Amino acid sequence: MNRARPGAAAAVAGVALVAACGTNPYATSGVVQPAAQQQLSASTVQASPRARLTTSTVEGLGEVLTDAAGHTLYRYAKDSAKPSRTTCVDACEQAWPPLVSDSPASGVDAQLVGQVTRPDGRKQVTVGGWPVYTYAKDTATGVALGQNVSADWAAITPEGEKAGKATTLGATEIDGLGPVLTDQAGRTLYLYTRDERGSGQSTCDGTCAKTWPPLLVDGRITVAPAIDTGLVGELTRADGRKQVTVGGWPVYTYAEDGAPGEATGHGAGGTWYAVEPSGCKVDPSRRPASTTTGGY
Template sequence: MYRARPVAALPLAFAGLALVAACGTNPYAGSGAVQQLTLGAQQQQPASAVPAGSPAGPARLITSTVDGLGTVLADGEGHTLYRYAKDAAEPSKATCAGPCAMTWPPLVSDGPALAAGVDAGLVGQVTRPDGTKQVTVGGWPVYRYAKDTGPGVALGRDVSADWTAITPAGKPADAGPATLGTTDVGGLGPVLTDSAGRTLYLFTKDGKGSGKSACDGACARKWSPLPADGRITVAGGIDSGLVGRIRRPDGTSQVTVGGWPVYTYAEDTAPGEASGHGTGGTWFAVEPNGCKANPASRPDVQQAVATSPSPGGY
């Protein structure tokens, strides 16, 4: 177990402060300046001429920023969109109808929705019980909350645990902090983990210090980016100067360590697993110094592996 210690909220920047480890050198430390990312298009998208939920034309999807939630999906007028836990994404199914749909109006659309700042491959439609077509993102039907009073408001997040604002990736918006910890993984040594103890990975095709992620769409469903729309806390033994964030193609933010965007792997089913390490020769567990795990460079790990008993005691 580890005890996370909060650090000051990191500004929305491509990287953190000066880094000390050679492998985790901060490529942005030279100027001493902090690069701020702007939210850009989501603040500038013109409002749709078609009211949200109207079947008179294609619906629109944009991104918006909500205090405490970060980047979320919104309709063409900037109203926060939500997903319902009792719906389904694979295959898509909408279960909120009747009185439920009065409180949570579905976003319906004649034809494919027009999306800005959202991966078009995630956007689809599902037929509702009344025959109308509802917009889906990541397979999840999306809704407004009738009591939200305007753009940037998300009163629906406090109504029920079944209703959460939805991100441009189709995931629940997370108001909590991203948390970085460490754990020892057999054969690898200490690696970085998320708040649930899941191993974190880097993707060599991202490019260290590039300020961008090359993993989106289907890739990001298998390798989930560690979100960074809120504050980031780090456990003892991790240099907070190695930690930063980037803006992803879908408008969300992602944690970086040593200049590398970090991810979890869908096939890791429990803390301490690192089944994604070495996948395709491009995915590697991340050491606390921001380097890819390399047991061959660690005599202590090699010794531990060599002296550990084999299965069955042989």
């Protein structure tokens, strides 16, 4: 059983990460560094009638986007970001007032902010293409009561993603393997050589996916500072769920890895390998003695 060396559970820093396995054709703009690495400004511009956006931290959700009064902003799953389209009208907009403005909003990355014309002709602010709303029952700042109303509504981050839905990639050092990618729980990530790098598809479904759970994403992807965000992306699985890719490879955990720092799936069936931070498979010659030899 392979465990990380003492202190290795922290993200690997100082490891030169070169995209030796090529670029990622499925990179996504939703990949961000942790909030501590963000350079988003919380300053606002006072000019009327421009809507003012800022950021706030809500317990349990992390960083969210807010209006000038500090009320949490939300996105609606039944709307569309590409192209921007709003569907919340009439009774819906009474509960979820749209953030409207005659001019583009200010206060966060201007490249992410835009406008969409509502059915009544008013201009609604968009972030990352998503129309944004407040929630009528959020009567105080620093709260997000709308987060639990239904699965269709979610607080929105400054990048336009769903708040509280981050999938995190890290890296750790494992004896005999060197640096490998991990998920937010510290579990080793693997690639499957029967998948085709860069194809945008996963071939591990059914029983396979129970043994090798895909690393899913339903919001933004955050990565440790040592990992090249340009290698990270996502694909759509056959069941419609989104799966993280690194270097064009779909990535998975292994159900038999019982604790962070284990990599008992490395080399399984001659098709499963731990993933280096560069997006390459760990050299098969570095095969732990206790690694399983089965497939799935």
